[in-house]
Amino acid sequence: MQKLLVPLCLLGASIASAEVSMNAGYATEYHYRGIFQSKESFSAGVDLDVGGLNAGIWTADVGDGAEVDVYGSYTWEIEDLAFSAGMTGYYYTGDFDETYEEVNLGIDYKFLSLGHSIGTWDGEGGMDYDFTSVTAEWNGFYSTYGIFGKEFDGDYIEAGYGLSWQGFDWGVSYITTDEENSFVGTISRSF
Numbered sequence: 001m002q003k004l005l006v007p008l009c010l011l012g013a014s015i016a017s018a019e020v021s022m023n024a025g026y027a028t029e030y031h032y033r034g035i036f037q038s039k040e041s042f043s044a045g046v047d048l049d050v051g052g053l054n055a056g057i058w059t060a061d062v063g064d065g066a067e068v069d070v071y072g073s074y075t076w077e078i079e080d081l082a083f084s085a086g087m088t089g090y091y092y093t094g095d096f097d098e099t100y101e102e103v104n105l106g107i108d109y110k111f112l113s114l115g116h117s118i119g120t121w122d123g124e125g126g127m128d129y130d131f132t133s134v135t136a137e138w139n140g141f142y143s144t145y146g147i148f149g150k151e152f153d154g155d156y157i158e159a160g161y162g163l164s165w166q167g168f169d170w171g172v173s174y175i176t177t178d179e180e181n182s183f184v185g186t187i188s189r190s191f
Helices: 002-016
Strands: 019-032 035-050 053-061 066-078 081-092 100-109 112-121 127-138 141-150 155-165 168-176 181-190
Touching: 019 053
Parallel strands: none
Antiparallel strands: 019 035, 019 181, 035 053, 053 066, 066 081, 081 100, 100 112, 112 127, 127 141, 141 155, 155 168, 168 181
8 A cells, every 4th residue: 555655645746736727828820831711710728747747738710610739748858958849639610621630749959949749530521641840049039940741742931030028928920831921910919
């Protein structure tokens, strides 16, 4: 019985030290990985952090219903490198889209981030896809290049700037794909 109590006490202490944060935001247009989702989208989410473990739920208005994302990941560091591994599910109400579920891997080094996701889409016939992105950030400026592979295709470039002012996070970005170019403004707040 004592062997069981020690891990339970440690788990209880970890949960007690967990950090919970909430967020709410607005975007003039909602794009994800360069793909237009909706005009004037409101969003909200809750995150739980315990050491290197993170889990959360986030939702956004996509016009014909809502997108609901459920995710979890673990992050660890070795000197200047940060590694992450996790899973994300993208679920929709209404008729906007079908379910996407993926495994996410990432590595960060100073101002550079590399991410790779391997997923499935359960729409008619189903599809497998992957997505790779490289992001550089510096003093509030960022630039991302992302590309789809397997049964999905396409790429995009996004460049933007963000800052915190008066308790809010403000951002502007320019997104370009083969099909469209967009300017996007965002405002959000974390609690």
